Amino acid sequence: MKNVYQYAVAAVIVVLLGYFSLSFENLNDVKEQRRRATFNAAQYARDFWDNQLFRVIDQAVEGNELIELFNSNMSEAIQRYGRAPGVSRNYAYLIKGQGAILTINDDFLEISTRESQRHPEIKILTGFYIPGNAVRDASGLIDVSTFSDTMKFNEISGEINKIIVKEVIQPFLDKKPKAGDPLRFLGATRVAQDATEEKELQLIEVVPIRLELDAS
Amino acid sequence: MARKLLLFPTAILLLILLAFGCKQKGQEHVGDGASKGKKKIAVVISTLNNPWFVVLGNTAKERAEQLGYEATLFDSQNDTAKESDHFENIIAGGYAAILFNPTDADGSIANVKKAKEANVPTFCIDREINANDVAATQILSDNYTGCVELGQYFVKKMNKKGTYVELLGILGDNNTWNRSKGFHSVVDNYPELKMVSQQTAEFDRTKAMEVLESILQANPEIDAVFCGNDAMAMGAYQALAAAGKADEVMVFGFDGAKDVIDSIQEGKIVATGMQFPKKMARMAAEQADEYIKGQRDFPQKVPVAVELVTQENIDKYTAYGRQSEP
Numbered sequence: 001m002k003n004v005y006q007y008a009v010a011a012v013i014v015v016l017l018g019y020f021s022l023s024f025e026n027l028n029d030v031k032e033q034r035r036r037a038t039f040n041a042a043q044y045a046r047d048f049w050d051n052q053l054f055r056v057i058d059q060a061v062e063g064n065e066l067i068e069l070f071n072s073n074m075s076e077a078i079q080r081y082g083r084a085p086g087v088s089r090n091y092a093y094l095i096k097g098q099g100a101i102l103t104i105n106d107d108f109l110e111i112s113t114r115e116s117q118r119h120p121e122i123k124i125l126t127g128f129y130i131p132g133n134a135v136r137d138a139s140g141l142i143d144v145s146t147f148s149d150t151m152k153f154n155e156i157s158g159e160i161n162k163i164i165v166k167e168v169i170q171p172f173l174d175k176k177p178k179a180g181d182p183l184r185f186l187g188a189t190r191v192a193q194d195a196t197e198e199k200e201l202q203l204i205e206v207v208p209i210r211l212e213l214d215a216s
Numbered sequence: 217m218a219r220k221l222l223l224f225p226t227a228i229l230l231l232i233l234l235a236f237g238c239k240q241k242g243q244e245h246v247g248d249g250a251s252k253g254k255k256k257i258a259v260v261i262s263t264l265n266n267p268w269f270v271v272l273g274n275t276a277k278e279r280a281e282q283l284g285y286e287a288t289l290f291d292s293q294n295d296t297a298k299e300s301d302h303f304e305n306i307i308a309g310g311y312a313a314i315l316f317n318p319t320d321a322d323g324s325i326a327n328v329k330k331a332k333e334a335n336v337p338t339f340c341i342d343r344e345i346n347a348n349d350v351a352a353t354q355i356l357s358d359n360y361t362g363c364v365e366l367g368q369y370f371v372k373k374m375n376k377k378g379t380y381v382e383l384l385g386i387l388g389d390n391n392t393w394n395r396s397k398g399f400h401s402v403v404d405n406y407p408e409l410k411m412v413s414q415q416t417a418e419f420d421r422t423k424a425m426e427v428l429e430s431i432l433q434a435n436p437e438i439d440a441v442f443c444g445n446d447a448m449a450m451g452a453y454q455a456l457a458a459a460g461k462a463d464e465v466m467v468f469g470f471d472g473a474k475d476v477i478d479s480i481q482e483g484k485i486v487a488t489g490m491q492f493p494k495k496m497a498r499m500a501a502e503q504a505d506e507y508i509k510g511q512r513d514f515p516q517k518v519p520v521a522v523e524l525v526t527q528e529n530i531d532k533y534t535a536y537g538r539q540s541e542p
Contacts, residue, residue, distance in 0.1 A: 150519065
């Protein structure tokens with residue numbers, strides 16, 4: 001009897017030791033964690049481009065208005081329209097406009113949005129690759145804090161930029177635009193908060209989201 | 217018989233010790249800070265063998281002290297095991313918060329998790345951990361974007377062609393890859409720019425000098441060196457100077473450290489990316505203070521923009537920041 005009692009207690013001890021030493025996780029939960037760990041930036045960018053970006057492009061500011069605000073009140077421009085993920089002197093903006101092509105270069109074209117203006121105000125990037133995060137940041141749709149690893153956040157920009165080259169810039173260039181052609185654009189730009197400290201800002205660089213020759 | 221009599225109470229004693237030793241969730245007293253006098257904040261830095269990190273650590277410590285805390289600096293010596301020891305001591309020592317510069321984006325997660333379970337909030341500075349549910353917040357240099365801009369400048373200075381070497385930082389640090397990938401996202405689009413060698417020098421000046429000396433033996437005719445941090449840029453410059461090539465080969469760094477800023481002013485090193493260690497360190501100390509006072513709503517990841525510093529705009533900058541900022 002005494003032995004049975006001792007064995008029972010020993011068994012309880014072993015069970016309790018096991019309980020405190022081992023942790024059990026649901027296999028489906030572990031699989032889900034691993035799945036989340038595999039990130040497909042191209043797929044994310046595709047979904048962003050097809051299903052998310054359209055929700056904010058109406059917020060794009062007319063190019064004339066934005067440049068005037070940069071030069072008259074940069075703080076207000078930042079407060080009203082600027083976006084930045086974190087702490088930065090550079091803010092991204094959604095911008096739109098229309099105007100005539102003044103010059104066409106290898107990696108960009110310049111346009112003037114004012115009929116009487118012969119100097120370009122907008123430089124639209126049209127090269128074979130687009131650097132930077134202008135569209136990602138200007139949209140305000142992608143939160144860096146949702147990524148465990150900021151490299152994923154960065155990869156998204158690269159994939160968005162590839163879509164822009166392939167689906168915006170190339171089709172536009174295939175139409176063989178020339179100086180004097182009117183066009184409409186919508187895109188993103190990044191401007192430093194001290195860009196107007198020493199002189200007026202006269203030319204801003206835009207990554208295109210939409211680029212169309214204006215048939216009218 | 218005597219042995220059997222001893223076995224039972226010993227087993228019970230072990231059981232009791234195990235029950236109290238294993239699960240310590242819910243213990244509230246750990247992390248309350250010092251029971252009398254000032255609360256304590258720990259500043260854990262990956263290495264104090266690099267002046268940039270010394271500035272990071274000292275600024276965090278000073279700001280915490282200005283805010284009324286007793287602050288202690290811990291040097292992890294680039295060793296995750298040492299870092300773990302620091303966390304054990306910090307948790308046992310009743311610190312109220314940890315300002316933390318991780319040694320490894322994956323390896324350091326367990327330490328932050330341990331601290332969280334002990335109710336000690338961790339504020340990551342400069343480097344991230346690959347988790348977004350254990351630290352209170354992570355204040356990070358936007359290394360990728362910084363190196364995109366550096367890469368664009370590199371392409372311009374190289375006139376879109378030439379051969380170069382890349383010296384990488386510590387391979388387990390996300391910053392190493394954010395910088396390298398940002399750089400290559402630009403430079404790799406130019407087929408006439410050829411990388412002849414890419415090796416790690418672990419963010420260390422002496423190692424960078426040795427590694428580049430070795431690389432130069434196999435590749436004596438290079439046009440540029442891109443280094444993942446300023447300490448390596450200085451080491452690379454030393455190696456080039458010793459080989460009589462300092463005037464022929466352009467060196468690019470990243471950090472904004474004093475010796476490289478001075479070197480850019482002297483027309484030697486070509487460019488660097490200015491991180492803002494003082495800004496990040498102060499932010500971390502201030503957010504720790506807010507947390508201790510009850511604030512909980514912090515963004516998990518806060519990128520801090522890096523600015524390109526070249527020989528053309530060097531007058532705007534000083535070591536570790538802008539001229540116009542403290």
